[in-house]
Structure formats: structure tokens, C-alpha cells
Amino acid sequence: MKRLSVLLLTAILFSSRAFAQDYYPLVQENNEWNVLYVYNDLNVYPPDTIYYTQTYKIDGDTLIEEQIYQKVYIKEEDMENWEYQTSLREENQKVWKFSKYSNEELLIYDFQVEVTDTLSYLPQSAVVDSIKYMEIIGEQRKHIFLSYLNTPCTELWVEGIGSNYGILSSGEGMSLGSWTWLLCYWQDEELVYSNPDFEGCWMTNVGLEEARERQIRIYPNPAKDYLRIENTGNNRIREISISDITGREIMVIKECNRPINISSLASGVYIVKVIYSGSEITRKLVVE
Numbered sequence: 001m002k003r004l005s006v007l008l009l010t011a012i013l014f015s016s017r018a019f020a021q022d023y024y025p026l027v028q029e030n031n032e033w034n035v036l037y038v039y040n041d042l043n044v045y046p047p048d049t050i051y052y053t054q055t056y057k058i059d060g061d062t063l064i065e066e067q068i069y070q071k072v073y074i075k076e077e078d079m080e081n082w083e084y085q086t087s088l089r090e091e092n093q094k095v096w097k098f099s100k101y102s103n104e105e106l107l108i109y110d111f112q113v114e115v116t117d118t119l120s121y122l123p124q125s126a127v128v129d130s131i132k133y134m135e136i137i138g139e140q141r142k143h144i145f146l147s148y149l150n151t152p153c154t155e156l157w158v159e160g161i162g163s164n165y166g167i168l169s170s171g172e173g174m175s176l177g178s179w180t181w182l183l184c185y186w187q188d189e190e191l192v193y194s195n196p197d198f199e200g201c202w203m204t205n206v207g208l209e210e211a212r213e214r215q216i217r218i219y220p221n222p223a224k225d226y227l228r229i230e231n232t233g234n235n236r237i238r239e240i241s242i243s244d245i246t247g248r249e250i251m252v253i254k255e256c257n258r259p260i261n262i263s264s265l266a267s268g269v270y271i272v273k274v275i276y277s278g279s280e281i282t283r284k285l286v287v288e
Contacts, residue, residue, distance in 0.1 A: 024141055024160030026109060026167075027070050027090040032057040032186040034201045035166035039178035052077065052204040053183065056167050062087055064098050065105075072168070077204065086168065097168070101236075108170040111142060111159055118149070122171025125149045136161075136193055148173055161185045161193050216274055222286035226259040229274060239275040242285070244268070262287060 038051040058070045059082070069087035087098045095109035107121045117128045126146040133140045142159040153173035156164040163170040166180045173179070184201035185193040194201065216237070217230040231237055240260070242251040250270070253260055270285045 026095050027088045030188045033167045034183040036181045036183050036203055053202045124171050124173050218283050222288045224288045225263045227262050228259050237276045241273045243271045
């Protein structure tokens with residue numbers, strides 16, 4: 001009887017250990033994600049659907065406010081070099097982002113959530129619908145299924161991989177006119193995950209430079225008192241300059257989040273140059 005009890009206890013312990021899952025961290029050196037970026041070009045009618053692939057990777061670390069973060073870089077088809085995008089840190093199965101555009105830390109993942117938890121810290125609040133362990137290349141990984149509270153979108157977090165919208169798009173879902181999808185994920189150059197809804201790890205239907213140009217809209221044209229620069233994509237506009245037809249620079253604008261006052265410009269033809277995300281475009285502008 002004693003031996004039977006020992007055997008039963010051993011079986012229970014073995015069973016619980018087998019059931020317990022090892023945690024696969026998300027923020028690790030040499031992690032790499034390919035993310036499909038899709039948007040509707042509203043500058044033409046009927047609108048075109050444009051899509052291309054962005055690659056994110058973790059490479060190196062940095063110290064921010066006495067916390068060690070891993071640096072995330074982005075690269076696109078026409079970029080010669082990787083560009084620093086943001087920094088991530090992970091602790092107790094939670095992941096925080098510290099963006100280069102802000103001075104605050106944002107919680108973007110928590111793999112310790114439970115069913116019915118509300119995630120109000122995300123850009124779009126969500127509730128945890130269900131949690132399952134599912135196999136990925138022979139490993140049982142936690143899958144967390146979310147539903148947004150204010151939109152009909154759903155989202156999936158996979159332990160060690162991130163959101164099905166992309167590593168940095170947790171809680172963002174489908175924005176107005178644009179959305180993203182995770183295509184593939186690699187760890188140490190080994191393919192770990194490939195999205196079954198897509199045929200490969202790289203997709204594009206337009207040259208990236210053309211896609212970027214079509215995301216930047218300059219209007220009205222002709223203009224009189226104000227000019228607007230609308231960025232419909234995720235390009236970061238660094239500088240806007242207006243020159244006359246001889247090339248003489250008249251105005252330089254660093255911020256583009258408001259209309260540009262051009263009432264001081266004489267009537268005529270000008271050249272507007274927009275510098276953004278490692279490239280630039282120029283447009284002819286008529287001022288009345």
C-alpha cells in the first residue's frame with residue numbers, strides 16, 4: 001500500500017511538471033519579425049490598397065532611467081541600414097516599451113493575464129476571451145485571445161512571439177485606413193513561426209519609395225493662406241522646406257502637426273520638399 005502511494009505521488013508530480021509550461025521570453029537578442037503593413041491610398045479614386053513588408057529586430061541594449069532595455073530596429077526594402085525604432089524590456093512576463101518619440105514607459109504585453117481581465121492600458125482597451133496552450137514547432141506556447149471593447153477587432157498574443165498584428169502593434173488593431181499583420185518570426189535566424197493566413201514571409205505590391213510618397217499628401221494646391229501636409233502612413237516627417245523656383249529656401253518647418261501659414265508668400269510657383277524616414281519627396285506648389 002505504501003509503495004502504491006509513493007507511485008501515485010510520483011505520477012502526480014511528474015504529471016504536474018509535464019503540464020507546467022516553461023515561459024518563452026519575448027524580448028531576446030536576435031529576435032526578428034516580418035510585419036505586413038497595409039493601407040488604403042485615399043489620394044486616388046477608387047482608393048488603392050498598398051502593402052509592403054517591414055522587418056524588426058532586437059540588437060543590443062541601452063540604459064534608460066536606470067532600466068536596461070533591448071533596442072528594436074526597423075528595416076524596409078529600400079533602406080541600406082537598420083534604423084532605431086524603440087526600446088523594450090521584459091520582467092515577470094510583462095513587456096514595456098519606451099519610444100524614442102516620448103519620455104514614458106508603456107506596458108504593451110502581460111502574459112500573466114487571466115480570462116475576463118480587462119487590459120485598459122492598451123491603445124484600444126481589450127478583454128481576455130480565452131487562454132490556450134498550442135504547439136509551435138514542437139513547443140507548447142501560451143496563446144491569449146483578446147477582444148477589443150470599442151471596436152469589433154480581435155487580437156492574439158503568442159508567448160515569445162507577440163501580437164498577430166506585429167511586435168510593436170499590441171492593442172492597436174486596425175487603424176482607420178491601415179492595418180498590420182505578423183508574417184514570420186525568427187529566433188537566432190531560425191524560423192519559429194509563419195502566419196498560416198499568408199503564403200510567405202515577404203509581401204509587397206508596390207515599390208516602397210512609391211508607397212511612401214503616396215502616403216504623404218500636400219494640399220490644397222493651389223494654396224492661398226495655409227498649406228497642409230498629411231501623413232497617412234507611419235513615416236516620420238523630419239523637415240519641410242519651401243523654396244522659390246531659383247532654389248532659394250524661404251521657409252523651414254520642423255513640426256508638421258498643424259497647417260503651415262503661407263500668407264506671407266507672394267503669388268507664384270514654389271517647391272515643397274518633405275524629408276521623412278530616410279528619404280524625401282518634392283512637389284510643385286502654386287500660391288495664389
